Amino acid sequence: MTAVPAVPSDAPPPADTLPIRHVLPGLLDALDRSGTAVLTAPPGTGKTTVVPLALAEAGMRVLVAEPRRLAVRAAARRMGVSYTIRGERHTGADPRVEVVTTGVLLQRLQRDQELAGIDTVILDECHERHLDADTALAFLLDVRATLRPDLRLVAASATADAGRWSGLLGGPVVAASGVAHPVETVWAPPPRPVAPPHGLRVDPALLAHVAGVVRRALAERDGDVLCFLPGVGEIARVAGLLAGLDVDVLQVHGQAPAHVQDAVLAAGAARRVVLATSVAESSLTVPGVRAVVDSGLAREPRTDHARGLGSLTTVRVSKAAAGQRAGRAGREAPGAVYRCWTEAEHERLAEQPRPEIALADLTGFALQAACWGDPDASGLALLDPPPLAAMSAAARTLGALGALDAGGRVTGRGRRMALAGVHPRLARALLDGGPRAAEVVALLSEQLPRDAGDDLVEVWRAARRGGTGFAARWRQETRRLRRTATPRPEASDASGSATGAVSGAASAAVSDDAVAGLVVALAFPERVARRRGGGYLMASGTQALLADGSRLLSAPWLAVAVADRPTGAASARVRQAVAIDEEIARLAHPVTYEDEVEWRVPPGGRRGDVVARTVERLGAIELSATPIEDADVRPALLYGLRTEDVLTWTRQARELRDRLAFCHRALGDPWPPVDDLVALADRWLEPELSRARRRADLERVDVAQALRRLVPWSERLEQAAPERVEVPSGSHVRVDYSGDQPVLAVKLQELFGLRETPRISGVPVLVHLLSPAGRPVAVTADLASFWAKGYGAVRAELRGRYPKHPWPEDPLTAPPTRRTNPRTRS
CATH class of the missing domain: 3.40.50.300 (P-loop containing nucleotide triphosphate hydrolases)
Structure with a gap:
């Protein structure tokens, strides 16, 4: 620890010259009466530097929490007091006040919920709504309610919108006016x-x-x-x-x-x-x-x-x-x-x-809440509840890291991770990644320099060479993390036993690439990525791309440390990564074996087929596949039948299907509906399905023959829906059942003498009357009406065009014919 001057050169002006002096008596009174208060004061009033010293003068030991390290240093320097940020502590001349980041405050609360020796906590700039500040305030309110009713809390805000804060703390609002500089x-x-x-x-x-x-x-x-x-x-x-x-x-x-x-x-x-x-x-x-x-x-x-x-x-x-x-x-x-x-x-x-x-990733928040004894944060006094989807995602991540057990309770390993002062993912890598893991975790816990490339190993080597501000911060953080990673007997539990093989592998790994790769893969196992096409497929299933010209482009495997997905982009963008091999990927991410029996359309294809295999996967990455010879492929075949035109539908098969559909519409039971033939597959396609193993087997099925199995045993299809109908000329004309009503398309001369419209199963046939050239000249479901009203116009129009064909004045008495001219008897 190093000392800072007791009276800094840029110390603030005396309290009696700042506007905050007018509200100090009211603030002290509010704390005496309620134990909590919301202090609102515009910038420049002395809120940050005068109030803590005034409370100290009143006999209190004060802890001030700021949202940023920069603000911690600045406030402590102006007051001449101690400060603590992650990995750094300075001792000031006045021991009654200490300034810390809200992250450090959370660590202290997890270690010592009573905050022994502290009388008052001031959460400064709470209006900025940083997650650590919101969490710390919720924990402090819980401490006041259960362990330390004497602990005083001040939520200090630079804005006047303090109503919600007052309701949360249960204390009054103390407002200071600002310096009146326009x-x-x-x-x-x-x-x-x-x-x-x-x-x-x-x-x-x-x-x-x-x-x-x-x-x-x-x-x-x-x-x-x-x-x-x-x-x-x-x-x-x-x-x-x-x-x-x-x-x-x-x-x-x-x-x-x-x-x-x-x-x-x-x-x-x-x-x-x-x-x-x-x-x-x-x-x-x-x-x-x-x-x-x-x-x-x-x-x-x-x-x-x-x-x-x-x-x-x-x-x-x-x-x-x-x-x-x-x-x-x-x-x-x-x-x-x-x-x-x-x-x-x-x-x-x-x-x-x-x-x-x-907005943020809530994995760290969820771990803090679990360590506090409230895994879903439902009992915490928060201004805004955490989104359920974000908390669910955080719980899944923490479970995969070994920080939570199957019941959602924090493990001993999880408590160690929470006290590491880094994101739980990095804490997992710190604990499991071996003796050099702290160096890599220290890189990932800080914002890397703007000119850092995407090869994390090169960034690591540059930090080791030193000579930059970032390198100095990295060395300091590495030392802190090494102390944190040292096991404590009381912190061990069975949940860490599964990581022994990983740690052993890390100890044996001697190259920078192997060490960095394992650490990154342990921290972000779902970002282990395998080369595919022009990019990489991550274990999460997301496609990732390296920048053009990257030195990592030839790597078959990557452990991706930093990635983002630009707004509107389909693929993630790799910011920092390490080239790894498949062995490290397998150590970091669980490998699963799954039997796949499904109908699958290949990428870029349109025709699916049955796939039956045992697949070895690392998340979404396929490692190997072995065919399954005796798999039950029936569900896959049925899916293919439902989603694609697999069967070979000949004209005969289509017409038979239409006839069956007509029978169901016209007669009902026992004729089955055929609008969903897949649902009826066990009634008409069973023998073929039992033998089929792939698409080609289905394509060879005689669909017409199979469909005849749907004809009820007590019925005759030729009677209910005949394929052809005999007309007066003696012709047997095919009936079209594809529409809502049977259609009979026949030359007009072949129906001479037919007074009533034919019916099939009680349904009138829709007659398409054709010219001698086979073109429709009239459509009717009422032949009697056509002969009486429509025939004359058709005769007048066509007899001159087709003079060799009969056009009698009375079609009902004329003989029907298929020929050009009817023969006369001698």
């Missing part, structure tokens, strides 16, 4: 429309415009300029566009080196442009700022629970966040905010940002 709003939208953000992509035209607005703000305003951008990449791009300005350009984000953070938090001699992500909205005080330039964009997490992929996406800021950003311009004096959008667009923004619990 902030002028300047609407500065791009001169031409820009493309909206898509995934991580931000239109370069917008970034160029933001850089131009920064130049405008420098020209129009005194002091420093604070510019908000969504991410590190956009910060770097705008910094490049500002090259050449006679100002100091500083880039601040969650992974910024300590010396950059110090430079941002201390006033400089030269004018400065501070390019920042959302970390500077409310957690930091940047002195000297008189103008804020706001791009209007932020990053939010998105989780694809079905594929196990997480990513960040660029979104428009909420009105609340825009207000926080604007307030930075008025902390010390009147200022201005330049908003890179229109006033009309501003009115359409969401009022508040979405809470992280509604």
